[in-house]
Amino acid sequence: MNHYETLFIIKPTLTEEEIKSQVERVKSIIANQNGELLATQDMGMRKLAYEIDKQNRGYYTVVYYTAPADAISELERQLRYNEEILRFMTVKYSNKKEIAQYKKMVDAVSKSSSSEDTTKKASEATEASESAE
Amino acid sequence: MAERRKFKKRYCRYCEQKVEFIDYKDLGMLKYSLSERYKIMPRRLTGNCKKHQEMVTGAIKKARQTALIPYIVDRKRVVENPFELIK
Numbered sequence: 001m002n003h004y005e006t007l008f009i010i011k012p013t014l015t016e017e018e019i020k021s022q023v024e025r026v027k028s029i030i031a032n033q034n035g036e037l038l039a040t041q042d043m044g045m046r047k048l049a050y051e052i053d054k055q056n057r058g059y060y061t062v063v064y065y066t067a068p069a070d071a072i073s074e075l076e077r078q079l080r081y082n083e084e085i086l087r088f089m090t091v092k093y094s095n096k097k098e099i100a101q102y103k104k105m106v107d108a109v110s111k112s113s114s115s116e117d118t119t120k121k122a123s124e125a126t127e128a129s130e131s132a133e
Numbered sequence: 134m135a136e137r138r139k140f141k142k143r144y145c146r147y148c149e150q151k152v153e154f155i156d157y158k159d160l161g162m163l164k165y166s167l168s169e170r171y172k173i174m175p176r177r178l179t180g181n182c183k184k185h186q187e188m189v190t191g192a193i194k195k196a197r198q199t200a201l202i203p204y205i206v207d208r209k210r211v212v213e214n215p216f217e218l219i220k
Contacts, residue, residue: 007158007199043158049203058200062158089199091157101154 001036001066003102008079008088009058012045019059022084026063029075035067039109052086064106143180147189155188157195163202166193170206 010022023040030037043060052058067075072090079088093102146165147155155162166174166181166189173193176186196202 048200050200052200087199097153105156
């Protein structure tokens with residue numbers, strides 16, 4: 001089992017429910033491939049730095065998970081076929097140092113996401129100020 | 134010494150903060166090594182150490198792929214708020 005992180009950008013033209021179902025779909029693919037989901041980070045709707053498929057915005061989601069190596073090719077194949085996903089990237093964390101850092105990131109994300117449910121707007125405001133710094 | 138040092142001594146910002154790993158999603162970390170046109174600044178100008186320069190280079194390239202940072206900024210593709218990400 002390796003440690004992975006996948007970031008994907010969903011088309012902004014979808015409704016909120018459709019976006020949620022897309023995220024669920026990616027999660028279910030990971031589960032079907034014997035992967036274990038550790039955390040998900042919703043970066044929300046962001047402006048893209050450059051146009052992708054004539055879209056200027058995108059809904060960013062990052063999933064952190066452990067999975068066997070052959071799960072990635074299947075996941076990427078499915079993401080590639082999915083027309084609602086503009087862009088995706090998988091990063092593998094392999095050596096000890098990286099995995100330690102990975103665990104830190106997962107902890108930070110799972111902490112913030114648990115508080116996000118109650119005070120979603122407040123956390124978004126802090127995120128905005130963080131990016132502004 | 135006839136040739137005096139013209140610039141102040143540079144130091145590695147990442148070493149100073151004891152950064153062990155640079156996440157490509159953390160744009161605040163990347164901004165020290167980006168120019169106004171989102172080019173990767175050379176080590177001779179930023180003073181980054183080799184270890185951190187390699188880390189930050191990888192992170193910037195990943196951030197570019199995921200459209201967090203533009204590849205280029207020119208007259209045709211003007212970023213509406215060029216300093217929205219870097220401040």
